[in-house]
Amino acid sequence: MTKPITRRDFMRDSSYAVLGAAIGLSLGEEKKSRVVLIRHKDVLDANSNINEKILQKMLDEAVMTLLDQDDPVKAFQTLVKPGEIVGIKTNFWSYLPTPKELENAIKRRVMDAGVKEENIGIDDHGVKENPIFQKSTSLINVRPLRTHYLAGISGCMKNYIMFAESQPEYHPNSCANLGKLFYLPIVKGKTRLNVLCTLTPQFHGRGPHHFSRRYVWNYKGLLVGQDPVAVDAVALRLIMAKRAEQLGKAKELPPIPKHIEIADKVHKLGTSDLAKIELIKLGWKEDILI
Amino acid sequence: MMKQIKILIFFFLILSCNGGRVDSLFKSIPKQILEWKAVEKDVFYNRKTLYDYMDGGAEMYLAYNFQRVFTRRYQGPEDNEITLDVYDMGSSPEAFGIFSCDREDPDVGIGQGSGYGTGLLRFWKDRYFVSIIAIGDDKIAEPAILELGKAVASAIDSTGPEPPILNWLPETGLIKNRTSFFHSDISLNNRFFIASENILQLSDKTNGVLAEFLAYGKKKSYLLLIEYEDAARAKLAYETFVNSYMPEAGDTGSVQTENGKWTVVKTDQNILTIVLEAPKVDWAQTLQTEVMSKINER
Numbered sequence: 001m002t003k004p005i006t007r008r009d010f011m012r013d014s015s016y017a018v019l020g021a022a023i024g025l026s027l028g029e030e031k032k033s034r035v036v037l038i039r040h041k042d043v044l045d046a047n048s049n050i051n052e053k054i055l056q057k058m059l060d061e062a063v064m065t066l067l068d069q070d071d072p073v074k075a076f077q078t079l080v081k082p083g084e085i086v087g088i089k090t091n092f093w094s095y096l097p098t099p100k101e102l103e104n105a106i107k108r109r110v111m112d113a114g115v116k117e118e119n120i121g122i123d124d125h126g127v128k129e130n131p132i133f134q135k136s137t138s139l140i141n142v143r144p145l146r147t148h149y150l151a152g153i154s155g156c157m158k159n160y161i162m163f164a165e166s167q168p169e170y171h172p173n174s175c176a177n178l179g180k181l182f183y184l185p186i187v188k189g190k191t192r193l194n195v196l197c198t199l200t201p202q203f204h205g206r207g208p209h210h211f212s213r214r215y216v217w218n219y220k221g222l223l224v225g226q227d228p229v230a231v232d233a234v235a236l237r238l239i240m241a242k243r244a245e246q247l248g249k250a251k252e253l254p255p256i257p258k259h260i261e262i263a264d265k266v267h268k269l270g271t272s273d274l275a276k277i278e279l280i281k282l283g284w285k286e287d288i289l290i
Numbered sequence: 291m292m293k294q295i296k297i298l299i300f301f302f303l304i305l306s307c308n309g310g311r312v313d314s315l316f317k318s319i320p321k322q323i324l325e326w327k328a329v330e331k332d333v334f335y336n337r338k339t340l341y342d343y344m345d346g347g348a349e350m351y352l353a354y355n356f357q358r359v360f361t362r363r364y365q366g367p368e369d370n371e372i373t374l375d376v377y378d379m380g381s382s383p384e385a386f387g388i389f390s391c392d393r394e395d396p397d398v399g400i401g402q403g404s405g406y407g408t409g410l411l412r413f414w415k416d417r418y419f420v421s422i423i424a425i426g427d428d429k430i431a432e433p434a435i436l437e438l439g440k441a442v443a444s445a446i447d448s449t450g451p452e453p454p455i456l457n458w459l460p461e462t463g464l465i466k467n468r469t470s471f472f473h474s475d476i477s478l479n480n481r482f483f484i485a486s487e488n489i490l491q492l493s494d495k496t497n498g499v500l501a502e503f504l505a506y507g508k509k510k511s512y513l514l515l516i517e518y519e520d521a522a523r524a525k526l527a528y529e530t531f532v533n534s535y536m537p538e539a540g541d542t543g544s545v546q547t548e549n550g551k552w553t554v555v556k557t558d559q560n561i562l563t564i565v566l567e568a569p570k571v572d573w574a575q576t577l578q579t580e581v582m583s584k585i586n587e588r
Contacts, residue, residue: 004485004489008535008536011549149347149350207410207412208347210347212408212409213409250483253483255476
């Protein structure tokens with residue numbers, strides 16, 4: 001048995017130290033994984049309807065910053081080339097799906113980069129059988145951020161479980177091996193961009209489907225990166241900050257999100273160490289939490 | 291004649307094994323509640339197919355004796371929807387168990403125990419656990435959710451007992467409607483986080499309760515009472531808990547934690563008791579003694 005994190009760790013240490021134990025913080029001086037957090041106060045109206053123009057602008061700015069480009073089309077051209085077949089792996093979960101506006105914003109820029117519309121697929125549950133995904137040369141991974149009974153958070157890595165032959169195979173030990181999904185033949189080496197939608201993230205779950213609207217809040221952000229582990233590590237920090245604020249310190253950590261550290265240390269998929277992640281924050285700063 | 295009876299018994303057994311109870315129950319649940327009407331076909335899932343319905347939550351149900359779920363969607367004003375799930379948990383203690391691991395909402399008097407808040411109604415009755423949730427505007431959906439809940443509760447024409455282990459809880463100081471019954475660490479951690487690993491050696495063979503008490507009438511403390519399959523398993527759980535959670539306790543079985551409160555652990559035959567967040571060691575030990583007295587009264 002590895003050294004467990006216990007309830008006492010939350011009494012003893014700062015949350016950051018506990019998270020460090022969970023995802024392996026260190027102070028190394030290596031090349032950092034870049035993650036961009038962008039927020040805009042007006043991307044949602046009073047009824048949480050999305051302003052599509054502002055959302056497109058947010059995506060563009062985030063991807064340009066991520067890739068050090070000064071134009072959104074140029075930025076997407078560094079990700080995908082004309083002639084490619086691009087699968088946009090979205091999330092259809094009925095309670096909190098990927099917003100259509102965000103799928104459209106990504107698709108628009110993939111087309112602007114020169115990819116034909118008929119060579120672009122957007123799918124979730126059907127990705128294994130979808131010819132576009134079967135023949136894809138590039139993938140873009142997009143989904144909303146939320147907590148999860150087993151994995152702690154449903155982030156970029158969890159979104160690829162639909163590529164698995166057997167989903168339950170990935171459930172043991174708090175979904176510890178979600179990072180392995182990125183090595184499946186249909187996926188391996190294809191993911192160009194991860195977009196974690198934090199417009200309305202969910203910080204706690206209730207009921208059979210782990211959903212209750214009271215735990216969804218208007219954060220009005222996007223987390224964007226090429227390293228899915230780094231994006232998820234930052235996302236976990238955001239969820240923890242919101243849980244500490246709303247639920248109290250004892251409930252700060254959702255069910256232990258082991259898969260983030262394991263994706264880094266065991267599967268070598270990316271960086272879980274916050275000290276090795278360059279987090280660039282753009283836009284609206286109020287209640288940013290991280 | 292004998293052959294016909296055998297055939298009838300055979301079909302009865304088949305229905306029982308394959309969720310026949312929930313299959314017949316759903317027929318008596320109205321397809322319209324207020325202005326909300328059932329849409330699409332009713333769908334059933336069993337232990338093998340539950341993953342097709344839930345994203346991650348399936349393990350919570352499989353940790354109990356889940357048999358089958360019937361699910362139906364209703365559509366109402368402004369395209370708002372509510373989803374009804376009726377879970378056959380195999381027995382009333384198991385239905386109580388899955389219900390009891392979430393104690394965040396106030397009782398609304400439906401079934402044998404219930405909770406409602408912000409578009410989510412949960413209740414249990416006999417061997418069934420029922421969930422009704424709003425997709426969309428929960429305020430618009432609330433009257434229909436509560437009406438539908440009452441209709442489902444009426445359709446279940448029997449009641450069932452709570453888990454017997456609850457009878458071992460001392461009554462003095464016990465906070466009502468806060469007790470949870472569980473078998474596995476996933477259920478316990480979801481209700482009250484203990485550790486990231488299974489340091490209490492929980493399994494489908496263990497019966498456990500988490501109960502809340504008011505010490506000296508005002509200070510909230512927690513009692514974990516776990517019944518293992520044998521004394522060896524209880525002893526192992528004692529050791530792994532002490533080593534991971536309170537290594538400085540040594541043989542004393544008690545430690546003052548960083549928040550100034552006490553954790554006290556004790557094992558007796560196949561029973562493990564842990565009192566957490568106790569204001570004083572003496573109070574915790576008295577509680578443990580009362581539990582053992584109740585058990586020994588069996």
